[in-house]
Amino acid sequence: MSIFLFTTLLCIMQFQLVLAQEGRPALPAETAESLRVLQALHEAFPQQLNGWKVDDESKIEGIQWFHDGGAAVRYPFPHEYKITYVSDLSPAEAELRRKAFDREQKDMMTKVEELEASNRIEVQVWINYFEDQSHSSSQPQLRNFPPFDLTIWGAKASKLFLGNWKVSKSQKLDDGYETDCLAAKNPAASMGQIQALKLIIRCSSGIREEFLKKVNLKALKSLIGQNFLDQKIITSSTPVEQELARPLEGKNVFRYVIDGGDFSNSQVNIKHSESMEQAYLRNNHPDPKVTTNAVTRLLVQEDGDTQKRTPYPFADITIPFIRKTGEFEVLKEEEMSGKKATFALEINCWNGCEWSISAINIKVKVNKYDLVGGFVEGTFSGDGMAAFRPHEHTDRKPFPVKIKDGYFRIKRKADRY
Incomplete structure (x- = not known):
């Protein structure tokens, strides 16, 4: 799927934070x-x-x-x-x-x-x-x-x-x-x-x-x-981008279990993709001393399913720090004012998404943060809110879910300034 379709999907998900914009x-x-x-x-x-x-x-x-x-x-x-x-x-x-x-x-x-x-x-x-x-x-x-x-x-x-x-x-x-x-x-x-x-x-x-x-x-x-x-x-003043001399081998991984409401310990596993899964630093200031606006973004998407019209899962997570490991939490949108972390999961997408999962209280731990060409790796779990076809404004009310056993290992692509 093209970056244009990525952008379209993000519009459907109705991200309103300025930090969701590249630059x-x-x-x-x-x-x-x-x-x-x-x-x-x-x-x-x-x-x-x-x-x-x-x-x-x-x-x-x-x-x-x-x-x-x-x-x-x-x-x-x-x-x-x-x-x-x-x-x-x-x-x-x-x-x-x-x-x-x-x-x-x-x-x-x-x-x-x-x-x-x-x-x-x-x-x-x-x-x-x-x-x-x-x-x-x-x-x-x-x-x-x-x-x-x-x-x-x-x-x-x-x-x-x-x-x-x-x-x-x-x-x-x-x-x-x-x-x-x-x-x-x-x-x-x-x-x-x-x-x-x-x-x-x-x-x-x-x-x-x-x-x-x-x-x-x-x-x-x-x-x-x-x-x-x-x-x-x-x-x-543009920082020299660091890369591994030889990119690491290995597949991208993104998986989790969702439980509650219409889900019964359902396993979600996003298939490996080289082009549609990436971790990259964004919004870094050209002055390397000024990085207060810089974050790490995980975009995870399967290849080819939009052309085949085969439902696919999608994920978009903003890590509120760069070039280091650590932990952070994402709360309800109204409780995240002024904070840089975001968390969104989508299930069964291609013409809109059947399910959209937002955070109530999700904890994310980044265990590994390689140079460009390596991997950003971590775990996540916590409480979320699942909404059925929110872009269609159906009468079905959102319901709470548990996110368990979340794990990601995503190849780090070139940083974006």
Whole structure:
């Protein structure tokens, strides 16, 4: 099963804790650079515009968290910004505009869409995103619109590109046209360098060019090539990942006994899998001295059963420490506020899960914690609560169960930052 399906299953299980998300906190230098770019974009777009008012805008604050912690190390540093304007016409002016649309010979749907588009301007800016795909009912118009390197002008929106963009593919489909654009990355550039910018404007075509005259296009152009983030700060503070010189042989193991209600000392044994069972460190800060947010995660899943539609068991446990052995307990969700440990077992899954088991009081003991390539090994037992098809909101009430003889031995995969 893919990581996407893993994520889908976790959504079904309704994990709400921030710690369930992959990633790490941003370094101060990353937060400062994010704030600098957002401030530059804020200043490039008009805050006072005759006939318009700002309805919504991205928060002008630096990024605090990377949900994919490796993104800041492996990929160019991305930035996103959005600002929306709504019409600020007087009632009399708004009525004149409506009547002007009514006088035109257009079908009702077109009139409604264009009238709405004439009362709203939506702007999005994407920095260091290198691909774009458009789908339109009619062939998009390519235009030369300085200082942009490439402009695609459509009936409802325009896309304007800076930073070595080109149309990589354009084809006619049964229901319209599909156009792909691609920006070339500079592999030798620092991850902090701004290489590509994509600007999307959604509004009436008659308003678009007039609005662009109010935007500081020179300021947008000047962002390309800027590099205020010293990549040495990032790479030098990223801990060197330790691995065993030779990975240990052996199969993954995850098993337990469940008793109570519909279960009578039922044995659950998750079949060995190399790809769907893993133990890894997550949310580790690039600064090795700051590990307060780091935890160890066990994800346990059988291979291939989602394709075969064969029911399978699943487990997800968060160990609230890293690179050591020890004991911890997981209590009811309402009693775990601010704590990092989690415990969830699922039984008979493939289209949702028939049974979901949460913790009332589960004790977990980690007896072995190898380097990457070795195993994380331990035991667990205690009191849980079993719910029947909770994603379907059935009338069956959850009931308490005993979890006994729990044992795991899971190969430790590469750490995630």
